[in-house]
Amino acid sequence: MxxxxxxxxxxxxxxxxxxxxxxxxxxxxxxxxxxxxxxxxxxxxxxxxxxxxxxxxxxxxxxxxxxxxxxxxxxxxxxxxxxxxxxxxxxxxxxxxxxxxxxxxxxxxxxxxxxxxxxxxxxxxxxxxxxxxxxxxxxxxxxxxxxxxxxxxxxxxxxxxxxxxxxxxxxxRGALWLEAKSSGRAAHGSTPERGENAALKLTSVLERARTQLPLLADERLGSETWNLGMISSGTAPNIVPAEASATIDMRTVNTGDHLLDWWQDQTGLASVDIVLRLPxxxxxxxxxxxxxxxxxxxxxxxxxxxxxxxxxxxxxxxxxxxxxxxxxxxxxxxxxxxxxxxxxxxxxxxxxxxxxxxxxxxxxxxxxx
Missing domain, CATH: 3.40.630.10 (Zn peptidases)
Incomplete structure (x- = not known):
């Protein structure tokens, strides 16, 4: 051509x-x-x-x-x-x-x-x-x-x-995308003490991830990273959310098993599901x-x-x-x-x-x- x-x-x-x-x-x-x-x-x-x-x-x-x-x-x-x-x-x-x-x-x-x-x-x-x-x-x-x-x-x-x-x-680097979910109990927003806020449970885990996630580094591929890509919770401002979820994008230098293990070990999460996994x-x-x-x-x-x-x-x-x-x-x-x-x-x-x-x-x- x-x-x-x-x-x-x-x-x-x-x-x-x-x-x-x-x-x-x-x-x-x-x-x-x-x-x-x-x-x-x-x-x-x-x-x-x-x-x-x-x-x-x-x-x-x-x-x-x-x-x-x-x-x-x-x-x-x-x-x-x-x-x-x-x-x-x-x-x-x-x-x-x-x-x-x-x-x-x-x-x-x-x-x-x-x-x-x-x-x-x-x-x-x-x-x-x-x-x-x-x-x-x-x-x-x-x-x-x-x-x-x-x-x-x-x-x-x-x-x-x-x-x-x-x-x-x-x-x-490879990619490991996870959907982390938390669960709670709904209640009227004026009486949050009667409920169990799933969003607060989830954000607590996300805050720990900022400092505790065991990200590795590789001489050729560089450092692992994580990004909070999506987050959702609740159905209305005046309802204590009973469910919350976040999708996490991590770029890995190996299989990412250590990162998956970390998320699965966190208290406050009801489930952790793999969305995408590429070596x-x-x-x-x-x-x-x-x-x-x-x-x-x-x-x-x-x-x-x-x-x-x-x-x-x-x-x-x-x-x-x-x-x-x-x-x-x-x-x-x-x-x-x-x-x-x-x-x-x-x-x-x-x-x-x-x-x-x-x-x-x-x-x-x-x-x-």
């Missing part, structure tokens, strides 16, 4: 509103990418999910040997109030060397760059594949089904084209394949989680990196935009990774075993 083709395809993808939960829109976008690739080169095999809640599409070259896999989610976060955007979020425009629209950075720009690399792979007979997943933004919900599609495919390495300023990132992602920066890639390997982790958390469970010995165009600050941002130069750099990087794949993959595979 030349520059115009890259920009045109990105415009087409951004124009499709694939906000998380819009299943058919995500399925349509995946089909559009697959059709676009097949129109330019027929040497692809396309597999798709059955009519299910979380669509996925796998496009791969007809080649032999371990595959280099690009894994891209196609959903985006909500735009919020469209009226405060400088340009309509689903009517992409290119101006002064910058492409504007929801999803340009997270991560349709990376998807376009990966598609371009896949076309090069087909023309050179390289074993390269593109996996498109759904609903990553709300907890990598589509990744388990998509990951199952790789069962019969030998995967040698994975690139996840999220925004990294085109630097290679070898890991990120941390780690790839050895010294892997020979990484050293041969045409970009800088960063010593910092990605601040966000990716589908790599799920893929790493089914591909435990496979190097997985996060590497793509755009700056992380534009992810989920108002007036999200991607410089054309960043998109072109990612495209050239991915083409370089494809070009050296069979040679460097052999060294990487031997290092693994």
């Amino acid at each position: 030349n520059q115009k083709a890259l920009i045109d395809l990105l415009h087409e993808l951004v124009a499709i509103d694939t906000t998380s939960g819009r299943t058919e829109a995500q399925r349509h976008l995946q089909a559009h990418v697959a059709t676009t690739l097949l129109e330019q080169d027929s040497r692809f095999t396309v597999s798709t999910s059955p009519a299910a809640s979380f669509p996925w599409t796998l496009v791969r070259t007809e080649a032999t040997g371990p595959y280099l896999l690009f894994a891209c989610h196609v959903d985006t976060v909500p735009v919020g109030n469209e009226n405060v955007w400088d340009h309509p979020p689903f009517s992409p425009i290119t101006r002064d060397g910058v492409i504007y629209g929801r999803g340009t950075v997270d991560m349709k720009g990376g998807l376009v760059a990966a598609a371009s690399a896949l076309l090069q792979a087909a023309s050179h007979g390289k074993p390269v594949a593109l996996l498109m997943t759904s609903d990553e933004e709300i907890g990598s919900l589509g990744a388990p089904d998509a990951s199952a599609s790789l069962t019969d495919l030998d995967i040698g390495a994975v690139i996840i084209p999220e925004a990294t300023e085109n630097k290679i990132i070898t890991g990120h 941390a992602l780690r790839t050895d920066p010294a892997n020979p394949w990484l050293q041969a890639l045409p970009a800088e390997v960063s010593d910092k982790p990605a601040p966000y989680f990716t589908d790599g958390s799920i893929l790493s469970q089914s591909l435990p010995d496979t190097p997985i990196v996060v590497w793509g165009p755009g700056v992380p600050s534009q992810m989920h941002a108002l007036n999200e935009h991607l410089p054309i130069q960043s998109l072109e750099t990612a495209t050239q990087n991915f083409r370089g990774a494809v070009q050296t794949w069979q040679t460097e993959q052999k060294a990487s595979t031997e290092a693994r075993y």
Whole structure:
């Protein structure tokens, strides 16, 4: 793909509103990418999910040997109030060397760059594949089904084209989201002594968490964090609340078992339920394949989680990196935009990774075993 083709395809993808939960829109976008690739080169095999809640599409070259896999989610976060955007979020425009629209950075720009690399792979007979997943933004919900599609495919390495300023990132923290609930006894708000305030029980636990939660630190992934994301209680101002709940977002450097144990041990809580649990992602920066890639390997982790958390469970010995165009600050941002130069750099990087794949993959595979 030349520059115009890259920009045109990105415009087409951004124009499709694939906000998380819009299943058919995500399925349509995946089909559009697959059709676009097949129109330019027929040497692809396309597999798709059955009519299910979380669509996925796998496009791969007809080649032999371990595959280099690009894994891209196609959903985006909500735009919020469209009226405060400088340009309509689903009517992409290119101006002064910058492409504007929801999803340009997270991560349709990376998807376009990966598609371009896949076309090069087909023309050179390289074993390269593109996996498109759904609903990553709300907890990598589509990744388990998509990951199952790789069962019969030998995967040698994975690139996840999220925004990294085109630097290679070898890991990120996991995520543990919990819903903590407390219970009490309702009473009239004028006589609170007759009731048992569930909200006060819950806030007492949350206050302890600020100083007592056993957050760990990791040399490569950084420190664990926690955030009170949502809280609710009561039915009216003049009623003592009988129930209260809070949703906690914790970013973990391992399985998060120690954090789950802490919440479950707290007096004042009636229940603690897991909403989301994703392990941390780690790839050895010294892997020979990484050293041969045409970009800088960063010593910092990605601040966000990716589908790599799920893929790493089914591909435990496979190097997985996060590497793509755009700056992380534009992810989920108002007036999200991607410089054309960043998109072109990612495209050239991915083409370089494809070009050296069979040679460097052999060294990487031997290092693994």
